[in-house]
Amino acid sequence: MSPLLEIEDLRVSFRTEDGVVGAVDGVSLSVDRDRTLGIVGESGSGKSVTGLTVMGLTRGRSTTISGSVRFDGRELTTASDAELRTVRGNDIAMIFQDPLSSLHPFYTVGRQLTEAVRAHRDVGQGEAHDRAVELMRLVGIPEPEQRMRAYPHEFSGGMRQRAMIAMALVNDPRLLIADEPTTALDVTVQAQILELIGELQKRLGMAVIIVTHDLGVVAEIADDVAVMYAGRIVEQAPKEGLFGAPRHPYTWGLLGSIPRLTAPRDEALVPIAGRPPSLIHPPSGCRFHPRCPYVRPHHTRIDPQLEPTGDPDHDVACLLPDPVRRALWAKLAAGATPQEARATEDEMMGPPTETETETQAGRP
Amino acid sequence: MSADVLLEVRDLIKHFPITRGIVFQRQVAAVHAVDGVSLAVHRGETLGLVGETGCGKSTTARTMVRLLDPTSGTIHYEGEDITHVKGRRLKQLRRELQIIFQDPYSSLNPRKTVGSIIADPLVIHGMLSGKSERKRRVQELMDLVGLNSEHYNRYPHEFSGGQRQRIGVARALALEPKLIVADEPVSALDVSIQAQILNLLRRLQSELGLTIVFIAHDLSVVRHMCDRVAVMYLGQVVELADSDTLYQHPRHPYTGALLSAVPVADVVAATTKQRQVLSGDVPSPVHPPPACRFHTRCWKAQPVCRETTPELEPKPGGSIAACHFPLTDEEAAERIPTVSAAGPVEPSA
Numbered sequence: 001m002s003p004l005l006e007i008e009d010l011r012v013s014f015r016t017e018d019g020v021v022g023a024v025d026g027v028s029l030s031v032d033r034d035r036t037l038g039i040v041g042e043s044g045s046g047k048s049v050t051g052l053t054v055m056g057l058t059r060g061r062s063t064t065i066s067g068s069v070r071f072d073g074r075e076l077t078t079a080s081d082a083e084l085r086t087v088r089g090n091d092i093a094m095i096f097q098d099p100l101s102s103l104h105p106f107y108t109v110g111r112q113l114t115e116a117v118r119a120h121r122d123v124g125q126g127e128a129h130d131r132a133v134e135l136m137r138l139v140g141i142p143e144p145e146q147r148m149r150a151y152p153h154e155f156s157g158g159m160r161q162r163a164m165i166a167m168a169l170v171n172d173p174r175l176l177i178a179d180e181p182t183t184a185l186d187v188t189v190q191a192q193i194l195e196l197i198g199e200l201q202k203r204l205g206m207a208v209i210i211v212t213h214d215l216g217v218v219a220e221i222a223d224d225v226a227v228m229y230a231g232r233i234v235e236q237a238p239k240e241g242l243f244g245a246p247r248h249p250y251t252w253g254l255l256g257s258i259p260r261l262t263a264p265r266d267e268a269l270v271p272i273a274g275r276p277p278s279l280i281h282p283p284s285g286c287r288f289h290p291r292c293p294y295v296r297p298h299h300t301r302i303d304p305q306l307e308p309t310g311d312p313d314h315d316v317a318c319l320l321p322d323p324v325r326r327a328l329w330a331k332l333a334a335g336a337t338p339q340e341a342r343a344t345e346d347e348m349m350g351p352p353t354e355t356e357t358e359t360q361a362g363r364p
Numbered sequence: 365m366s367a368d369v370l371l372e373v374r375d376l377i378k379h380f381p382i383t384r385g386i387v388f389q390r391q392v393a394a395v396h397a398v399d400g401v402s403l404a405v406h407r408g409e410t411l412g413l414v415g416e417t418g419c420g421k422s423t424t425a426r427t428m429v430r431l432l433d434p435t436s437g438t439i440h441y442e443g444e445d446i447t448h449v450k451g452r453r454l455k456q457l458r459r460e461l462q463i464i465f466q467d468p469y470s471s472l473n474p475r476k477t478v479g480s481i482i483a484d485p486l487v488i489h490g491m492l493s494g495k496s497e498r499k500r501r502v503q504e505l506m507d508l509v510g511l512n513s514e515h516y517n518r519y520p521h522e523f524s525g526g527q528r529q530r531i532g533v534a535r536a537l538a539l540e541p542k543l544i545v546a547d548e549p550v551s552a553l554d555v556s557i558q559a560q561i562l563n564l565l566r567r568l569q570s571e572l573g574l575t576i577v578f579i580a581h582d583l584s585v586v587r588h589m590c591d592r593v594a595v596m597y598l599g600q601v602v603e604l605a606d607s608d609t610l611y612q613h614p615r616h617p618y619t620g621a622l623l624s625a626v627p628v629a630d631v632v633a634a635t636t637k638q639r640q641v642l643s644g645d646v647p648s649p650v651h652p653p654p655a656c657r658f659h660t661r662c663w664k665a666q667p668v669c670r671e672t673t674p675e676l677e678p679k680p681g682g683s684i685a686a687c688h689f690p691l692t693d694e695e696a697a698e699r700i701p702t703v704s705a706a707g708p709v710e711p712s713a
Binding site: 042043142156157158159186187188189190191192194195213214215216217218219220239240243244253254255256257258259260261262265267268269270271272275276 | 416417524526554555556557558559560562563581582583584585587588589607608611621622623624625626627628629630631633634639641642643644645646700701
């Protein structure tokens with residue numbers, strides 16, 4: 001059976017005044033029923049654009065989309081707007097980061113929910129109302145009958161996000177895309193919402209894509225993880241593989257940048273040098289090379305592809321040989337600094353060879 | 365007062381009035397933002413303030429440095445009562461008490477160059493009157509926080525979020541303050557940039573001997589940065605302890621719940637710890653619950669919690685907590701993500 005959602009070589013670019021922004025540049029991934037995929041990355045990595053494009057929400061005159069997005073065998077990139085409308089909200093639903101700006105301040109939450117029900121189902125007001133109440137109960141809003149009459153500003157942040165989830169579930173979608181669903185919330189409320197999403201997923205058998213910048217959220221809720229950098233997936237693996245034996249220097253960088261409750265308190269943070277690149281003029285070769293502590297001269301020319309690492313379902317786009325990557329991670333995990341680990345790399349690979357030291361490909 | 369206390373607040377209360385009427389405004393209620401906080405900030409330490417949105421952590425810190433006037437309570441700075449100082453003395457104090465804001469986008473004037481933003485405090489306080497002297501100082505500060513000092517004449521929009529936060533840090537350091545309030549300094553930044561700013565703050569603290577009041581909602585960041593931590597809930601401090609004690613032996617059920625809710629980027633810990641999900645939301649600070657304010661959400665609450673306010677007092681294990689039924693060691697251990705056994709999972713061959 002083919003996966004529920006299959007994205008192949010997706011490219012999305014936006015024409016802007018400053019030039020063409022290649023927001024997503026060759027992303028391939030798939031999500032199966034009953035699975036949760038976490039897409040992690042920093043601002044501008046293309047993680048949200050990937051999610052929005054699945055929903056057909058990035059279409060526009062200045063957008064160019066190529067590649068394929070197949071949902072249950074149906075191609076979405078070439079589907080007409082009318083066809084997409086039947087998929088959106090029915091089969092695929094989405095929730096966003098800021099629930100306050102996703103709800104209309106002028107209408108009661110109940111009215112907005114009822115409207116969502118009636119937009120998709122040919123039912124009367126009364127039936128739609130009952131369905132809305134049932135949904136509010138499903139997502140754990142207390143006293144749903146009374147809360148139907150409340151306005152969004154009368155809800156707390158967590159309740160608003162619950163209301164948004166209720167709205168997304170109107171038609172029992174088969175895929176739920178959650179774009180930073182807990183970023184604007186406090187930790188205790190975040191825990192509630194993550195728990196709710198996990199529970200609903202099990203109960204309704206949905207596939208879920210969680211887009212987030214927080215590796216912690218992914219560790220808690222996802223089954224599989226894709227790490228994005230500068231419009232591409234640089235590493236993709238089941239959660240256990242990604243956290244247990246990460247292979248990409250960017251993933252190491254992310255793991256080293258966050259203070260962890262499970263690490264000794266005085267452990268130094270190892271930030272990634274520099275900052276994410278411009279997507280108008282992305283770096284040549286490996287896009288991470290300007291920030292990578294393990295870069296070798298030819299990495300500035302050759303563009304790495306996602307390749308299997310040998311571990312099950314674990315792919316990585318990195319030009320370092322796998323034994324070197326393993327050795328580097330072992331060093332880092334034992335507490336070595338990137339500089340110390342780099343020494344190991346030089347030891348294993350020798351000094352840069354003739355072919356490697358050729359002129360460095362020009363960076364824009 | 366012991367000698368190493370730099371700043372101390374006692375019974376600090378800050379209420380924001382809610383008024384009705386346009387011409388004849390009358391107060392109908394008050395938001396109890398800070399309701400009886402007593403804290404001492406020791407010289408050279410980093411004191412963390414954590415809690416959920418609306419718990420009063422920012423208001424407490426801003427009142428401490430006199431950016432807000434307290435409704436009641438006292439503030440002592442180096443032994444001097446500064447609760448009501450005004451005019452010249454207050455301006456002098458401002459030199460020593462500085463603040464770094466959360467949002468590096470809205471806290472920098474977009475129409476001023478970086479050089480003049482950083483020089484502003486010097487101008488306001490009439491320090492280094494010579495133009496070249498001032499410029500030298502600004503460039504020195506830019507170097508100190510890791511900005512290219514040649515970018516003196518650029519505008520804030522030409523900088524990334526992390527660099528802007530560095531500008532904010534440089535501005536706060538311009539007057540060589542003794543105490544800096546860092547109000548969520550990294551919340552608006554990307555993960556890889558957060559670490560750069562956190563490392564910068566730590567370096568500056570050890571180089572310049574700063575005292576920092578560090579506010580954040582991210583418990584892992586607070587643990588990394590702070591020597592002592594005060595956990596706040598609805599305008600009150602519910603637990604106060606040094607970092608190691610707090611994170612290993614939390615005593616207040618609220619602290620335990622907060623710790624258990626933090627997502628950890630560690631698969632083993634994420635699956636083994638018992639996540640305690642607090643039901644409901646933080647009650648309104650306009651009508652806070654009586655007695656122990658946490659009783660409405662607390663799983664250990666007994667009738668006494670609704671009747672008697674628990675005192676902030678030492679509990680076994682070393683922390684100071686306001687709770688009638690503090691967590692036992694076993695309960696605490698279940699809630700905190702355990703330190704994973706040395707090192708990583710060996711990569712399979």
